[in-house]
Amino acid sequence: MMNVDAIANLLLDWYAANARDLPWRRTRDPYAIWVSEVMLQQTQVATVIPYWERWMGRLPDVKSLAEASEQVILKLWEGLGYYRRARNLRLAARQIMQRSGGVFPSDLGGMLELPGVGRYTAGAVCSVAFDEPEPIVDGNVVRVLSRIEAVAGDPAEPSVNRQMWGWARQLVEAASVTGRAKACSHLNQALMELGATVCTPREPECTRCPLALECRAYRAGNPAGYPKARSTPRVTPRHFVVIVAEHEDLLCIRRRPDNAVNGGLWEFPNIEVNSPEADPSAIVRRLFGVRRVKPEPWCRVRHSITRYRITQHVHRVAFLGVRPATRAAGEWRTLEELRSLAFSAAHRRIVDRLGEANESAD
Numbered sequence: 001m002m003n004v005d006a007i008a009n010l011l012l013d014w015y016a017a018n019a020r021d022l023p024w025r026r027t028r029d030p031y032a033i034w035v036s037e038v039m040l041q042q043t044q045v046a047t048v049i050p051y052w053e054r055w056m057g058r059l060p061d062v063k064s065l066a067e068a069s070e071q072v073i074l075k076l077w078e079g080l081g082y083y084r085r086a087r088n089l090r091l092a093a094r095q096i097m098q099r100s101g102g103v104f105p106s107d108l109g110g111m112l113e114l115p116g117v118g119r120y121t122a123g124a125v126c127s128v129a130f131d132e133p134e135p136i137v138d139g140n141v142v143r144v145l146s147r148i149e150a151v152a153g154d155p156a157e158p159s160v161n162r163q164m165w166g167w168a169r170q171l172v173e174a175a176s177v178t179g180r181a182k183a184c185s186h187l188n189q190a191l192m193e194l195g196a197t198v199c200t201p202r203e204p205e206c207t208r209c210p211l212a213l214e215c216r217a218y219r220a221g222n223p224a225g226y227p228k229a230r231s232t233p234r235v236t237p238r239h240f241v242v243i244v245a246e247h248e249d250l251l252c253i254r255r256r257p258d259n260a261v262n263g264g265l266w267e268f269p270n271i272e273v274n275s276p277e278a279d280p281s282a283i284v285r286r287l288f289g290v291r292r293v294k295p296e297p298w299c300r301v302r303h304s305i306t307r308y309r310i311t312q313h314v315h316r317v318a319f320l321g322v323r324p325a326t327r328a329a330g331e332w333r334t335l336e337e338l339r340s341l342a343f344s345a346a347h348r349r350i351v352d353r354l355g356e357a358n359e360s361a362d
């Protein structure tokens with residue numbers, strides 16, 4: 001049985017002495033905290049800081065976000081991945097403008113009505129901005145709680161996950177009656193902070209942990225054995241042929257459909273192929289309707305998305321004379337124009353390489 005009162009007080013004491021000074025911790029503005037929480041999902045703090053500062057400089061409030069174009073928000077988000085999160089932020093801002101003239105909801109129910117806002121984000125904004133006793137459970141919190149209680153089950157199992165939320169609620173409610181300032185906000189942030197900095201996945205630093213005496217996994221001598229490891233899905237290779245088509249000083253690019261992965265972002269025309277040996281001439285024919293063109297192999301760009309190990313086989317082709325009407329639904333832009341558009345990470349690397357190649361050719 002978890003000693004919630006003792007753990008809540010230990011966490012609050014530890015947080016008072018050890019909280020990192022992060023830019024979004026210097027404000028109680030729910031909008032600023034909401035943006036930081038969405039950015040921090042699946043992303044390290046150090047990566048998020050410059051993104052958050054750029055975003056807040058350009059879109060400092062709900063109104064400016066609601067009025068921003070999709071390309072502006074995608075460009076500000078470029079490189080963070082999971083672009084649906086950025087588009088949902090804008091949709092939610094528009095909803096807040098319509099329903100309450102830009103006043104951010106201050107209760108869990110109101111937040112859960114916003115597009116893209118789930119239980120975690122709503123709980124984080126409620127507790128951090130408004131000091132409400134709402135729990136949050138993310139990967140860091142799961143790790144800490146699994147170890148404190150030496151949970152044998154898989155946290156992805158609904159029953160175990162419910163247990164996590166139950167403990168997180170008990171802890172934040174215990175904090176709320178301590179009479180300490182910003183207790184709910186600090187309790188939730190302490191749990192996440194402890195998971196991020198002390199109770200880390202592989203080598204938890206139990207000897208400097210405030211919860212060591214309360215931790216069953218530590219007492220059992222096996223803290224890194226929790227939470228129970230999930231079986232990792234099989235890695236799957238995927239190959240794409242990418243065509244960098246040039247006509248005079250223009251390059252052909254296209255915008256990804258809104259409902260696709262990386263929707264709204266730009267990319268060079270490409271087709272997924274079964275084999276890395278696929279004939280790029282046939283790809284040019286399919287994309288541009290042009291025959292008897294032999295594209296030059298140029299580079300490979302490798303990246304991973306979830307279990308997929310993706311290789312982009314990039315070829316260059318220069319069209320002389322009449323510019324082909326693109327079946328790939330592409331647009332022709334200068335390299336300079338490409339720099340101001342939002343690309344998916346792999347295609348951004350191709351843009352960067354084109355820039356480097358141009359500079360070394362000058």
Ligand code: SF4
Nearest residue numbers: 199206209212215223
């Ligand atoms: S004692 Fe170790 S395993 Fe337990 S919560 Fe602290 S850091 Fe994590």
